[in-house]
Structures are given as structure tokens and as C-alpha cells.
Amino acid sequence: MTIFHHKKNLIAATITTLALGGISTLATTTALASSHREAPFITSMPKVDGSDFYMFRSYETDRENFITLVANYYPLQVAYGGPNYFDMETDALYQIHIDNNGDAVEDITYSFRFQNVVNDLQLNIGSEQVSVPLKNIGPIGPGATDTDNVYVRQTYTLDQILGDRRTGGSTAVVNAVNGSSTFRKPMDNIGNKSISNYSDYAKTHIYNMTVPGCASAGKVFVGQRDESFAVNLGEIFDLVNTNPLGPVDGKSNVIAGTNVLSIALEVPITCLTQGSEDVIGAWTTASIRQASVINPFPGAGNNKAAAVKGGAWTQVSRLGMPLVNELVIGLKDKDSFNASEPMHDGQFATYVTNPTFPMLLEILFEGTAVAPNLYPRTDLVETFLTGLTDLNKPANVVGSEMLRLNTSIDAKPAATQNNLGALGADTSGFPNGRRPGDDVVDIVLRVAMGALIPDATIAPNRTAPLTDGATLDATEFSNEFPYLRIPTAGAIN
Amino acid sequence: MKNMMKIKYVSLFVASVLLSACGGSNSNSTTSVDDDRTDFNSFVVGLIQNQTLDTAEPVDINNLVFEFDAGSNPGDNEDETAFDAIL
Numbered sequence: 001m002t003i004f005h006h007k008k009n010l011i012a013a014t015i016t017t018l019a020l021g022g023i024s025t026l027a028t029t030t031a032l033a034s035s036h037r038e039a040p041f042i043t044s045m046p047k048v049d050g051s052d053f054y055m056f057r058s059y060e061t062d063r064e065n066f067i068t069l070v071a072n073y074y075p076l077q078v079a080y081g082g083p084n085y086f087d088m089e090t091d092a093l094y095q096i097h098i099d100n101n102g103d104a105v106e107d108i109t110y111s112f113r114f115q116n117v118v119n120d121l122q123l124n125i126g127s128e129q130v131s132v133p134l135k136n137i138g139p140i141g142p143g144a145t146d147t148d149n150v151y152v153r154q155t156y157t158l159d160q161i162l163g164d165r166r167t168g169g170s171t172a173v174v175n176a177v178n179g180s181s182t183f184r185k186p187m188d189n190i191g192n193k194s195i196s197n198y199s200d201y202a203k204t205h206i207y208n209m210t211v212p213g214c215a216s217a218g219k220v221f222v223g224q225r226d227e228s229f230a231v232n233l234g235e236i237f238d239l240v241n242t243n244p245l246g247p248v249d250g251k252s253n254v255i256a257g258t259n260v261l262s263i264a265l266e267v268p269i270t271c272l273t274q275g276s277e278d279v280i281g282a283w284t285t286a287s288i289r290q291a292s293v294i295n296p297f298p299g300a301g302n303n304k305a306a307a308v309k310g311g312a313w314t315q316v317s318r319l320g321m322p323l324v325n326e327l328v329i330g331l332k333d334k335d336s337f338n339a340s341e342p343m344h345d346g347q348f349a350t351y352v353t354n355p356t357f358p359m360l361l362e363i364l365f366e367g368t369a370v371a372p373n374l375y376p377r378t379d380l381v382e383t384f385l386t387g388l389t390d391l392n393k394p395a396n397v398v399g400s401e402m403l404r405l406n407t408s409i410d411a412k413p414a415a416t417q418n419n420l421g422a423l424g425a426d427t428s429g430f431p432n433g434r435r436p437g438d439d440v441v442d443i444v445l446r447v448a449m450g451a452l453i454p455d456a457t458i459a460p461n462r463t464a465p466l467t468d469g470a471t472l473d474a475t476e477f478s479n480e481f482p483y484l485r486i487p488t489a490g491a492i493n
Numbered sequence: 494m495k496n497m498m499k500i501k502y503v504s505l506f507v508a509s510v511l512l513s514a515c516g517g518s519n520s521n522s523t524t525s526v527d528d529d530r531t532d533f534n535s536f537v538v539g540l541i542q543n544q545t546l547d548t549a550e551p552v553d554i555n556n557l558v559f560e561f562d563a564g565s566n567p568g569d570n571e572d573e574t575a576f577d578a579i580l
Contacts, residue, residue, distance in 0.1 A: 166548045290551050291540040293576050308579050310541025314547035 003386055033267030034229050034322040034440065036075040036255075039334035042317055047089040048286035048290060050319040051260060052074035052229050055282050055403050056435040057411035057428060058266055059322050060480045064411060066218070067272055068481060069096050069110075070264045070436075071284035071319070072228065077259040080490040083134050084168045085161070086186040086261060087154050088114040088223060091309045092288050094263055095165065099281040099402060100274040102394025109161040109168070112146040112222065112263055118152045136187070140194055141201035144184045150227065154185040156222055160212050171212035173220070181372070183207050186223040189259070199486050206481065214271035219481050225262040226485035227255050228436050230472040236441075240364050244466045251469030257488050262481035269407045279394040281402035283320035283342065287313040315339050320402035321431070327357050327448075328384070342400030345385065349399070352380050372450035372459035379452040380487050384432055388452075391422065392432045405433035414474035419470060435482050437474030442467045525547040530560040541579050 035050040039044045058066040073094065077086045088094070093113060095105035121137055122129040138149030147153055158173040158181075172181040186205045188197045206221045232251040235242040242251060263284075272280050290311030298306040318338050318424045319325070328351050329337045337348060353376030362371045372379075387393035387404040394404070412428045419439040421429030422448060430438040445466040452460025477483050535561070540552065 164551070207576075240528070267533045289541075289545065293537060293579060295580055297580075308541060308576075310545040310579070312544050312551045313547065314551040 023149050025255070028227075034231075035319045035324075035326055036229075038326040039333075039338050041335040042338055045089075045316060046076075046086075047074050047286070048092050048094075048288060048317050049073060049075060050284050050286055050317040052176075052322065053282070053284050053319045053403060054228075054434050054436060054483075055280075055405050056433045057269075057405075057407065057409070057415055058481065059417075059435075060293070060483075061453045063266065063481070065216075065269055066266045067280075067407065068264065068483065069169070069282060070228075070262055070482060070484065071096055072260040072262050072484075073286065073317075074226070074261045075227065075258070075434070076255065077261075077487075079189060079257070079259055079488040082190065082490060084192065086134065086259070087116070087152075088112075088156070088185065088222070088261060088285075089288070090114050090116055090154075092103070092286055093313050094284070094286050095264065095285050096263070096282060097165065098272055099400075100272060101277055102279065102281070102397040103344070104281075104398040104400035106165055107274065109165045110173070110265055111159045111161055111165070111170070113159075114154050114156045116152050117155055119147075119150060121149070121151050134193055136190065139196065139228055140187050140190075142188070142197060142204070143201075144204040147187075150187060153187060155182050156181065156185055157181055158195075158209070158220060173209050173211060176208040176210045176217040179210075183220060183222070188224045189487040189489045191489050192493065193491070198489065202486060210385055211267060211271055214268055216268045216271075218268060218271075219264075219266040221262070221264045221482045223262065224259050224487040225259045225482070226487050227260055228262075228477070228484045229255060230439070230470045231255060231441050232468040232470040236468050240361065242469055244361075244365070244369075244445065245464065245468065246469055248439075248469065248471045252469040253472070259476070260485040262482060262484050264484070267482050273407055275282075277394055277396075278408040279392050279404055279406050281320070281342075281387075281394070281400075283318060283402045285315050286317040287315045290314040315341075322434065323444050324384060325460040328352060328355060330356070332379070336458040342402055343398070345400040348401070349381075349385075352384055353377055355380060355448065358450075361449065369449070370460040372453055372462075374450075374453060374458050383447055383452065388422070388431065391427060397471045404431070404436055410457040414477070414479055419471065419473040420446075423447070435474060436477045437472060439471050439473070442471070453460070529558050531557045533559040533561050534572060538576065538578055 032431045034052045037049060042049045053175060056068055056071040058068045074086055093111060096110045098108040099105060100107045130472060132151065136150050140147065140150060159170045160173055161170045163169060174181045182207055186202045195201050202223055205223055206219060208217045209220045211218050211385055216433060230253040232242060233254045289309040292307050292309045294307050295305060298304055312361050316338055318340065325334055325337050330351060355377060360373035361369045382388050384401055385399040386397045392404040392406040409428050409432060412426060416427060418426035419437050420422030420443055421438045422432055423443055429435050430440055430443055434440065448461040449464060449466060453459035453462055456462055477485060
């Protein structure tokens with residue numbers, strides 16, 4: 001086994017002498033995770049920062065004919081962040097796109113818009129009715145409609161768009177039980193005095209939905225969840241200040257205990273696939289209005305918002321495969337990537353065919369880590385841009401970055417899933433889609449250093465069990481939709 | 494006090510405009526200051542008034558040269574009325 005020696009002094013010298021901007025970039029980025037705060041511009045807009053995206057065959061009992069899609073936004077929430085906590089952006093468009101014929105263009109889009117519902121709670125103070133300063137002034141729940149004590153809550157609408165995301169035919173997704181086109185988002189997990197049983201309360205916000213043109217009902221849930229990613233954040237970005245050949249669980253997952261907002265859908269497979277093509281590609285985007293003007297005199301009434309926003313929806317966040325914009329795309333192009341669409345991914349191809357990250361590891365662990373000597377990196381092109389032959393590559397694929405899932409491969413129950421996915425001989429996992437329990441950091445580290453290259457003379461580290469030291473697996477998550485854990489509570493007594 | 498706040502806001506709005514560079518073509522919502530420049534204030538007002546559509550494409554701003562001190566008080570960039578139409 002190759003041993004990676006950590007050489008801090010050599011690293012510093014290398015940075016100075018080689019002046020490789022990419023290394024200093026790696027070191028100064030403030031937060032690494034799947035796609036948390038990964039690009040300069042998105043750091044100013046956390047509510048629309050897509051941080052993780054999952055797509056997998058449902059492994060809940062009796063749901064094997066469904067696909068679950070989960071898009072996480074607004075990462076790194078500290079649970080006690082009241083009184084406003086973590087609402088979705090009302091002036092934003094959150095979308096999940098599906099390409100079901102391999103042409104790098106969306107064929108189906110699920111589009112979410114959020115609304116605030118304000119109940120101006122007031123108390124009689126010395127004969128004056130005075131509005132309260134808090135988001136809730138009494139217990140919430142147990143049901144979704146038990147919100148009398150809530151000052152402001154959120155609802156959302158969901159549309160299915162066929163064809164182009166802007167001009168395609170749009171139809172409302174409705175509640176399969178009562179036909180309503182408005183769904184409720186649960187309040188965040190403020191604490192157990194406000195919401196005594198958060199798990200049960202949140203479950204009342206899981207809706208059966210009628211998907212237009214689809215014979216079977218699906219499910220939808222939007223709400224706060226516990227961070228589902230695991231990474232040895234600080235040490236990785238400190239010039240990989242860890243032993244990549246140490247124990248896979250030897251380090252702490254430093255983002256554990258933070259929360260995210262999850263948008264989760266479960267849709268019948270037959271409603272997402274097209275013709276004989278079993279592979280679907282998917283990615284999530286968030287868009288905001290192109291212009292915003294701050295109101296110098298905001299007020300409580302209508303037309304007195306703190307900012308006026310308008311113009312066309314303008315994409316500011318994009319996420320398909322994990323870690324692409326984080327570790328593959330050069331810093332100068334990260335904002336551009338977030339604003340881009342898969343059909344135009346040729347502009348980023350060099351970052352995949354000639355990746356910098358393996359060479360950075362070689363420099364950081366001089367003499368032991370060796371970047372694969374294969375250019376263009378056809379193995380990475382397949383992993384990130386086309387899907388792997390005989391696994392998740394569409395028959396007529398146009399190279400583009402998205403998460404691809406072969407829907408004909410059966411799901412595995414959590415207990416038998418391998419958290420290394422296809423690298424661990426479990427083809428129902430990453431990079432064939434992505435499940436919550438897939439350790440994508442370790443997988444991507446190993447693939448980057450040549451795990452898919454059969455020739456050891458080209459990829460000397462191809463069998464190295466590289467790890468960031470923080471791990472996770474499917475047994476840490478629920479076996480039921482929406483699979484991700486209930487959020488960390490702001491207070492527990 | 495109110496005027497001071499307005500002055501402050503005129504400075505702040507510059508930072509708040511989202512200079513995203515997606516596809517699409519320039520719209521007719523811009524006001525030409527001269528042959529080469531676009532008045533930023535009226536450009537923003539035009540975006541909000543005319544382009545707030547779900548089907549609209551974002552305006553490509555990469556080839557625009559913005560003029561920030563045009564309008565009713567040229568030179569001071571403190572036109573307190575610049576956004577009255579949308580506020």
C-alpha cells in the first residue's frame with residue numbers, strides 16, 4: 001500500500017515556487033462540502049445556495065417503483081438561529097430538472113415557489129394592541145394546520161413544466177387528497193417547548209401529490225432537515241491537513257448538527273423516463289430576479305417590502321454531481337458554472353479532462369501521491385459528463401454535467417447498501433444516482449486519483465483507499481421518504 | 494434624516510443589483526445616455542417594470558457600459574428620485 005506522507009514544509013515551498021494559484025485558492029475557500037458556499041457570488045445569497053442533490057430508486061418498503069429526488073438548500077444553519085430561523089426565499093425559483101433522453105436539455109422541471117403567510121399576532125398592552133416580536137408565541141402542532149400561535153409561516157406551490165424551463169407547458173401539482181395547489185412547509189425545529197414532537201409534526205407535512213399526466217400519486221415534502229453531508233471540512237481545505245490513508249471514520253464530521261432546507265419529491269419511475277431509455281439525468285437550480293432595489297423606507301404594509309425585485313429569473317445556483325463546482329471548476333469560473341445550463345458545458349470541459357485536483361494532491365503529498373498520467377481524463381469524462389458505459393450512460397448522450405441514474409437497477413435496502421456505491425460493487429449507488437448514505441467524498445477522492453483506470457502504470461494510486469476521515473452510511477438515515485433526518489433542535493430541555 | 498437615508502440608499506442599490514450574465518439579449522428597457530453608455534438607474538427600473546415575467550430571459554449585461562451618474566442630477570450619483578417609480 002502506498003503511504004501518503006504529509007509534508008507541510010514542502011507544501012509551503014511548493015506554493016511559493018510554483019505559484020500555482022489553484023493551491024492558494026483551495027486553502028482560502030471558506031467552506032468545503034458537496035456544494036456549500038462553493039462559489040464567490042453564492043456566498044452572499046445563502047437561501048438559494050444549493051448544497052446537495054440526491055436521486056435514487058426509493059428503498060422504502062413498497063416504493064420500489066419510485067424515484068426520490070432531494071435538493072438541499074440554505075446550508076450550515078445553526079439550529080438556534082431565531083427569531084427568524086431559516087425560511088426559503090420568496091423571491092426565488094427553486095427547480096429540479098430532468099433530462100430523460102440524454103440531450104443535455106431539461107424535459108421535465110419541478111418548480112417551487114414559496115409564500116409567506118403572516119398572522120399579525122398582537123397582545124393587548126395597556127389598552128394598546130401591539131404586535132409581538134417573535135415568530136411564535138405558543139406551542140405549534142401537532143398537525144400541519146395547528147399554527148394559531150405562529151406569526152409567519154410559509155407555504156409553497158409546485159408546478160410541473162414540460163419542455164423548456166421558461167416557456168414549456170406548466171401545470172400545477174396538487175394535493176392528491178384535497179386537490180389544493182398550496183402545500184405547507186413546517187416551521188423549523190425551534191425547540192421542544194415550541195414543537196413537542198418534531199418528527200411527528202414534520203410528517204404531517206408530507207403530502208401525496210397528483211403529478212400531471214401521471215397515473216400514480218407521488219409525494220412531496222419541503223422543510224428543515226439535519227445536514228446530510230459528511231466531511232472533514234477544516235482539514236481538507238487546510239491543504240489536506242490530514243492523512244488520506246487513515247481510518248475512514250478517524251476524523252470528525254464538522255458540519256454535523258447544522259441544518260439545511262430540503263426539497264424532496266418522490267415520483268413514479270414511469271413518469272420520469274421516456275421511451276426505452278432507462279437513464280435519467282437531473283440537477284437542481286435556484287434563480288432570483290435579475291434586479292433588486294433596496295427600499296430605504298420599508299414598512300409593514302403592502303408595497304413596503306425591504307427590497308423591490310424584478311426582471312427575469314436569473315440562475316445563481318446549479319448542482320448535479322457533488323463536488324464538481326467545489327473541486328473541479330476553477331475559482332474564476334465558479335459563478336459562471338452556477339449560472340450555466342448543461343447544454344453549454346463544453347466551456348468547462350478542460351476542468352474535467354485536465355483536472356487540477358489530482359495534481360494538487362501530488363504536490364501536497366510529494367513522492368507518494370501520483371496524479372494519473374492520462375489526458376484527457378476519459379474516466380472523469382464518463383463519471384461526470386456522460387455516465388459510465390454499461391451503468392448509467394444514456395444511449396444518445398450529449399456530454400454535460402448532471403447526476404445520472406439508471407432507473408432499471410433495483411434499489412438496495414439501507415442495511416445492504418455499500419457507502420462506496422459502484423466502487424464498492426453496489427451499482428444502485430453513486431455515481432449511479434446518489435443516495436444519502438453514499439460517501440461521495442471518499443468516492444470522488446479515489447476516482448480522481450484513478451480508481452476507474454485499470455492500468456496501474458498510468459494510475460499508481462488507483463487502489464489507494466483514500467478518505468477524508470469522515471464517513472456516513474445509509475443506516476444513519478430514515479428508511480422512509482424524505483429519508484433525511486429530522487433537524488437538530490434549537491433547544492432541548 | 495429622510496434625505497440622508499435616501500442618499501445612503503442610492504449608494505446601496507448599486508451593490509444590490511444582480512449582475513448575472515446569463516443568456517438572452519439586451520432588451521429595450523435600457524435608456525441610452527449616449528452611443529456607448531447605458532444609464533444604470535433607468536436600466537434597473539426598466540428591468541423591474543418590463544422584464545418581470547416567468548418566461549423572460551435575463552438581459553445580457555456583459556457588453557453594456559453603465560453610466561452611474563446620469564439622470565436628473567448628473568455627476569453626483571445621488572438622484573433621490575431615481576427609483577420612485579418602483580418603490
